[in-house]
Amino acid sequence: MNRKKDKIEYAIYYATKAHKNQKRKTEDINMIFHPFTVGMILQRNGCDEDVVAAGILHDVVEDTPYEFEDIEKEFGKKVRDYVYDASEPDKSLEWEDRKKHTIEQIKNAPLGSKLIVACDKISNLEDLEDCIELYGEEKAWGSLKRNKDKQRWYYTSVYESCINGVDENLPIFKRYKKVLKNLFNY
Numbered sequence: 001m002n003r004k005k006d007k008i009e010y011a012i013y014y015a016t017k018a019h020k021n022q023k024r025k026t027e028d029i030n031m032i033f034h035p036f037t038v039g040m041i042l043q044r045n046g047c048d049e050d051v052v053a054a055g056i057l058h059d060v061v062e063d064t065p066y067e068f069e070d071i072e073k074e075f076g077k078k079v080r081d082y083v084y085d086a087s088e089p090d091k092s093l094e095w096e097d098r099k100k101h102t103i104e105q106i107k108n109a110p111l112g113s114k115l116i117v118a119c120d121k122i123s124n125l126e127d128l129e130d131c132i133e134l135y136g137e138e139k140a141w142g143s144l145k146r147n148k149d150k151q152r153w154y155y156t157s158v159y160e161s162c163i164n165g166v167d168e169n170l171p172i173f174k175r176y177k178k179v180l181k182n183l184f185n186y
Contacts, residue, residue, distance in 0.1 A: 007075065008043070011053035012036070014074060018064040024127065025143055034123050035059055041119040045172050050075075051112040054082030058116055062087045085113035086120060095145050099154045107161040114162045118176045121158055125179040152184045159186075 005013070015035050022031035039056035047055075053075055060066050061083060068087075072080035085105055088098040106117050131140035141148050159180055163173055180186035 007049045007053045007079075008039070008056070011039070011056040011075065011079075015056050015060055018060045018066055022063065031059075031063070034120075034127070037123045038116065038119045041122060041172065041175075042115060045115070045170075047112070047115060050078045051082060051115060054079045054086070054112070055116045055119055057083050058086040058120055062091070082110075082113050082116055085109045086116045096150075099157075103154075103157045103161050106158065107164050111166055114166060115170075115172050117158060118162045118172050121155055122172070122176050122179055125155060125183055129179065129182060148184075152186070156180055156184065156186050 016032050019031045019035070023029065024031055024034060035056045035058060038058060039052050042055040043052045057071060057075070057079065061068055061071065068080055068084055071083050089101050091098070093101075102117070106114055109117075128140055128144075131143065141151070144151060146154075159173075159176055162176065167173075168177075177186070
């Protein structure tokens, strides 16, 4: 890592560079909005700088040419491990296989990893709520790779894995559960 820069500020720089010219699936906004949102939720909830930096970087390996080794070289093993826990395996796998991996990966992961994944899902689902409000249910759900029932299965299963073995009353988990209730009556 460039020691002259704060770790979180450097993560913002690094992620911005990595996600240059990428757009979100559900809206015509820059991709970087999502990792920034994840990082801000984590920071506002008192997470340490490694968790916040990893939250900002959580999609870098999944969605750009960068590798886990690049993250470790720049940010250290702890941040790399958090990013690893929050990343899907081989993107060529079927959607269901990738999602099952995430559900299992996070079930016994450290709390920091669980918080990052929860904030990732919060950001995705709150963006989806905004899209439903702006464009209607059909267009919002239609922009995703699977229908509402499959999305319900995935997001509620991830929630259950996130709270496995930890305090489900942490504010991040309560916010996640609230958005699940809003979208899926969970």
